[in-house]
Amino acid sequence: MKLYHGNIVYSKTREELVECQNSYIAVQDGVVEGIYPVLPEKFAGLPVTDYGEGILIPAFSDLHVHAPQYPQRGTAMDALLYDWLHGYTFPLESKYKDLAFAQKVYDAFVEDMIAHGTMHAVVFGTIHPEATGYLIERMEKAGLHAFVGKVNMDMDSPEYLCETVETSLKETEQFLEKYMENKTAKPILTPRFAPTCSWKLLKGLGEIGKKYQVGVQTHLVESRWEAEHSVHLYPECGSDTGIYEHAGLLGNGPVIGAHFIFPREDDIRLLKKYGGYAVQCPDSTLNIIAGIMQTGALSDRGVNIGLGSDIAGAANLGIYSQIARSVQLSKLKEFYEPEGNRTITFAQAFWMGTKHAGALFGNVGSLEPGYQFDALVIDGITDPFHALTPSQSIERFCYLGETGHIKARYLAGEAV
């Protein structure tokens, strides 16, 4: 049994941010046992780690991040999407055929993600099985909850990143078999997006998904172009999301659709039907001029929404900053498209970045009893001349926080 003292903030529901001032949290075998305003008699004599005015919050979940694009973050942001992909991103991704290069980047990526307080993530690799294997092993070794995918793409891509259907399917199946039994970092199918995947590839991936009962991540209705082009390619599917349903890729495990900015009704219906997550990546959609997700309206309609850093569409690994940006963009969405859209609250955005997204991985993302103790201690965010409540401090942390404000990090009850 381990005991910690401080202030505690976590999401209970979409609307309710719970704050426990000056309280104790008891952790048994890496799992929260309870929160107490006064230390109970049963714990008398046990040592307490005292964080004083510090605030314990759950670690964050990043539902969309391209690990191989980590070296590119925050550069060439003036380039428009096509130039950015073909001039920078794709050439960079091709370097992951070199395992030694991949190891260096992925070590740094994982360390930096933890430094930013993210302990759970849904991650794109590249087409390269060895490099992506190293990434999933690295995350498993760190004990991070994750879904990690070897990317599939066999058309309309640069030659040096284009697979044959046969190789793509074979290597994907080998990747699944090798890592299916991982404890925390699990494999996931990762067709890049419909415009770069032939029907034969998608259908083959659907069969693999069914056989291994493994989920799928992809980019869904990210841009107007993608939303229209995908349905133009596969008109019988009715919607971008329908393509994945027709291919048999939905219903085998988690469904993660990054961006989800221009959904048809059918996209929304299907995402809800399969309990999928739409992932808002606020900074990224600013940078690549994709528009703004209708976060508030979709959430009101029962669509699961999480947040993503989308490195390197965006630069910052901190999901806390994306929580603030998500509130900001919901305001701009309402300003420009008042019909049906509404501003979301800080509490709602925090829930999307912690408890709600964490549910994808198991009992992580909250500090309620029964949840794995994946936690951060936030401190140094308040001023001596102006008292803030713990939840006000956490709001401020999301708006202006730096990694230096994260004074301690816990993963499954162990300090990291």
Add this chain to the structure above:
Amino acid sequence: MKLYHGNIVYSKTREELVECQNSYIAVQDGVVEGIYPVLPEKFAGLPVTDYGEGILIPAFSDLHVHAPQYPQRGTAMDALLYDWLHGYTFPLESKYKDLAFAQKVYDAFVEDMIAHGTMHAVVFGTIHPEATGYLIERMEKAGLHAFVGKVNMDMDSPEYLCETVETSLKETEQFLEKYMENKTAKPILTPRFAPTCSWKLLKGLGEIGKKYQVGVQTHLVESRWEAEHSVHLYPECGSDTGIYEHAGLLGNGPVIGAHFIFPREDDIRLLKKYGGYAVQCPDSTLNIIAGIMQTGALSDRGVNIGLGSDIAGAANLGIYSQIARSVQLSKLKEFYEPEGNRTITFAQAFWMGTKHAGALFGNVGSLEPGYQFDALVIDGITDPFHALTPSQSIERFCYLGETGHIKARYLAGEAV
């Protein structure tokens, strides 16, 4: 003579970001003497401070910041503007009648501004002359270039912040007389905005402005409501900016109009006529749902544009983050209002946050010969596995930088 070695990046023009790799910068009596790829013979034997791979850049200029709102940053961001002002901001501003409170806040504010690499600022105080006097003295003592204003407001404001015209004018004149001879932190007239100022007050301030040849800062066409309400109050003036011209407030010194989101043609004409600066405050206009300045189009038309943190409409004192946000918002502006708007480049935004804004204060904001050596050393922003040019590194710094990446700060040639 002091010598520094490292990489050097600064704006030469709106379009041209200069980078000098592996170079020397010579500083004589706090002013840049020259930049040299190889150390000239004349400096042989002099000690060199070597920043290695570090990058020297000019310090930033923040053209719109409310120092008294510093304690409020990053809290209550869910509140809409009216509730935010009346529930949080105005009650907080009333506390500055207590000089001891003001001293604590303003000390922390100035230290934090410097920590974020801002050495030049246009600052709102409150209506309180003593507290605002402490602020301007504090900035003068630190050697920061600044324009600092005692706020004027005499109508449509909470009773506890409302002045009489007579007191407001008398205390403003005393404030000017006391600080006119300051070396770096100068007084500026600061009518809050037209909706809270009677004509008698504005006219009186215009006379003071003429008498002392001192400029003006205010909020200009920040919201649709303000743009319309101001002209409704003073219809004979033709535009929000016209009100200040009619009152005699333009043409006496610097003219700083914060936000400038909904200008009429007349606002643009007048701002250009008087060489005024429109200040974009990107995070703030996201938070308070004001819309997006037409930064690219206005700049193309020759309007001077600087950047502002607008604490506490926004939370972050780092102008570097607002440089990135300004690029991001210009993209969204083009997405939602393609007519006449265009995306700005990183180089343009960096120029707005450094050299162009710095011109308000004198020879600051660049590292060209003759400029005061107000500089920052940026380091720890690159990865060992992926080379970046110095200007790519500075772009990344603006997108994801933390105060910890600023390894050294110089003000007039002295380390601070």
